[in-house]
Amino acid sequence: MSSSDDSAATVVRLGRVTAPSGTVVLACGSFLDEWAELGEPLSVRAMRAAETGGAHLRDWLAEAVAVPAGPAALTVHARTRPGTYDDVDTIATLDIDLNLPWSAVSDGTVPVVLGDLPVDPCGMVIGDAVALDSWAGIAREERTVDGLADLRIWGKGHEEAWAHFGAQPIPGLHNDGIHGWLDLPLDVAHGRAAAINHWAVTRGHHAHMANVDAHSHLHLGRRAGWLDPLGAGVIEVAGCPILCVAWSQIELQRFNAGRPFGQVYPLTLEDVEGKAVLRWNIPPMDDEG
Structure with missing residues (x-):
């Protein structure tokens, strides 16, 4: 388990995004496409929040924070520390450089x-x-x-299925032991999955060993981070670069209580050498109440 000592922390550049609307959002991925169904579109809520300097947004299970941003590319960095359960680095602090002077977001001197x-x-x-x-x-x-x-094969009998159907290793730091195919036409992927699962049943193997991941933005965002130690990758959405950040499945065990049990982490606007930065701080588990 990690301690609160962050002397070995490393600052890592995760990627760059742009915010031509003048508003950048840090959002939870689970219900990101539900905002309009719940009421107003995310953009309407976010741009209204940015006009007042930024705010946390929440509607049912959808959550985000929205802040104003400058016209140039915004660089996102992470400060890391050892993982809670895993011998890999994880994110301790997420910083988004808003490409604005501190005076554009606050008249004060404190976060x-x-x-x-x-x-x-x-x-x-x-x-x-x-x-x-x-x-x-x-x-x-x-x-x-x-x-x-994309089509992945896993479960009881997976190695026999890999050999029988000629599945290929799927690259990724956390994809050890996963085989399948990437970038298949959607109908081909579903047809192949049905054939594999039918074969699996006849062999007494896992009945749903073939899984199809349609190229939603959510899946492509996760896939973009497969080769990054912190699970970060950039994809394009509506002509804009969007940064997606995932945690390893082992590290996610720490966060499974979520908001209902107060497992939430503070967001602040910070003055960093005269520049406005949106900071999300995730303390070590030892420091949680």
């Missing part, structure tokens, strides 16, 4: 508290408020944004 967010099991999403209105996530998970899908 501005904006609320808090839970660590979402579907990952966190950072990007332009208007672009994220087009996000295809859980509610539209079977919607493929490019006509393609």
Whole structure:
């Protein structure tokens, strides 16, 4: 288990996004495509919040924080520390450089508290408020944004299935032992999965060993982080680069209580050498109440 000593912390650049609307959002991925169904679109709520300097947004299970941003690219960094259960680094602090002077967001000298967010099991999403209105996530998970899908094989009898169907290793730091195919036409993926699962039943194996992941933005965001130690990757949504950040399945065990049990982490606007930065701080588990 990690301690509160962060002397070995490393600062890592996760990626860059743009916010042509003038508003950048840090959102929980699970219900990101539900905002319009719940009421107003995310962009409307976010841009209204940004006009007042930024705010936490919540509607049912959908959560985000929205803040103003400058016209140039916004760089996102993470400060790391050892994982809670795993011998890998994890995110301790997430910083989004808003490309604005501190005076544009506050007349004071102390950090501005904006609320808090839970660590979402579907990952966190950072990007332009208007672009994220087009996000295809859980509610539209079977919607493929490019006509393609990925197919994974796992479960009892998977090695026999790999050999029988000629499945290929799927790359990724956390994909050890996963085989299948990437970038298949959606109908081909479903047809192949049905054939594999039928074969599996006849052999007495796991009846649902073939799984199809349509290319929703949610899936593509996770996939973009497969080769990154912190699970971070950039995809394009509505013409804007969007940064997606996922935690390893082992590390997510720490966060499974979520907001109902107060497992949320503070968001502040910070003055960093005269520049405005949105900071999300996730303390070590030892420091949680």
